[in-house]
Amino acid sequence: MHTTPERAPGGAITRSQMNAVVLDRFGGVEELSQRSIPVPEVGEDDVLIRVEVAGVGSWDAEERNGEYEGAFGIASTFPYVLGWDAAGTVAAVGRNVTRFEIGDRVYAATTPVPRGGFYAEYGVVEAEYVAHLPDRLPIEQAGAMAWDALTAQSGLDLLDLRPGQTLMVFGASGGIGHMAVQLARHRGVRVLAVASGDDGVALAERLGADAVVDGRRDDVPAATSEFAPNGLDAALVTVGGDVTERALGAVKASGGIAWPNGVYPALATSPAAAVSYYDGDRSRAATDRLNAVIEAGAFRPHIAQTFPLGQAQDAHLALRDHYVGKLTLRIASDEGSS
Template identity: 30%
Template structure:
């Protein structure tokens, strides 16, 4: 089968299209013939660091990157009960860990997958994985009806899902982006838009119950200024919360935490339900051929992507 491997840490020039054997499957796994995959900022960033590659994924070289996949089941393990050959499935595979989805065939635990709704394309399903799971896992059990929610970088891959999921949860949503993406932000259901280039959100907003930080410590610190007592701030831009930020949050009685998304089939099934009912609509800004992975990474690294980038086979 065709696979794209990273021979050594570095730029996208180190991504090579090669022929390797199809993966074997464990008793609890299915073999997916990939129809579409998605790329994420973590893919682009981690390829530059040998330490990061070994720590998050695997020390093996060459290494197959990727976690997002949508496709058709072509084989099932002996203990698989949820899926049969011919089912169309999608999911985020083995994150954190070694997903190996930059390939024509992917071995995936059945517990990490969900059935693709009939009204969703493979491309739409492939992008509604790591980014959508991140948004869902950040907000579930924290955002409730009528909460005021602030989502930073609302036009990005994670952000555009977060807006829609927050609205589904019944929240009043404020999202930041550049002015050129204002109409896109509002079309997703956001109640307010803030242009981060011309407006200081910390001087405009008050009484925010939940902040979704996708930017890092500086933005998180400013966000504390607009929050209600007993609010929650979840960051996906920091591996751990700095002590100074915890100290700033303590007098406000605001809970601040960092999170890392994790593969979860139940959460994927929830996202499948949102896709099916039309309350979650992924925005795919670019679709590349699988062999053009380097171009997909270049687009991702430009920092100008609205929504998500997909690749098809």
């Protein structure tokens, strides 16, 4: 594709059109199609990112189906671009942005409404929600990191555990879960990881969990009793259901349970411990703290599979299958790659 270069705010050369995977209506995977659309406009407080890698989250399928329609208080407009997580390089900045320069390696968390997501060559995000990418973390991993890592971090902040206290991470081989295991271990917390499948157990063990149990196959309540005979201090839950509810009975009444909004099925009964429902904090302060962990070498997202942008339909089909960690899209660009 050849388009005429244009001078963007901040002095970078970009283009008026970009490749993107779009929805013209909500529905199944067949509604995802690739075509050229305008590059997003850059406001005074914005950063335009040339996207190299975008995350594919389980929530993307729900959003594709229209389940988020109206959830942001704004009517959806089409063409609609999915994608909440990305990493790439700064292509342009708004006049009020001083923290970033053209060419900086960055990652970001956004919401596709109202200005479009990251299944595209360019995405625009308020500077507050953009972070410099530490050199030690490959961009291939950073693209799927932001929302899950920040959600895991926010849950641990709510639980406020001291070193040596016990935490059960339920769903420890999934996106939020495998990042929560690493962040909790960095804080000195003892982690019981409830993972899924042999590959999930192996991942949790590799990430340093103190004990690992297969939630599909093993006796989770028995494992919790063995790990913490006097009861768990806390739990971070990334998947609900009967097994989850039985396992949460092991959390002390004085303990806490962190439950990210959007985790289903919802609790059918109330556990003895208090449940805190929450959203991830994606502010600059939060990404600064996450970057400190990355810089310490204590954190690395696991990517199960990467798809080219043109195979976004296949990526969404893969969301239905068993996998551990995260899925990503590699965004092709005729401008080269950093």
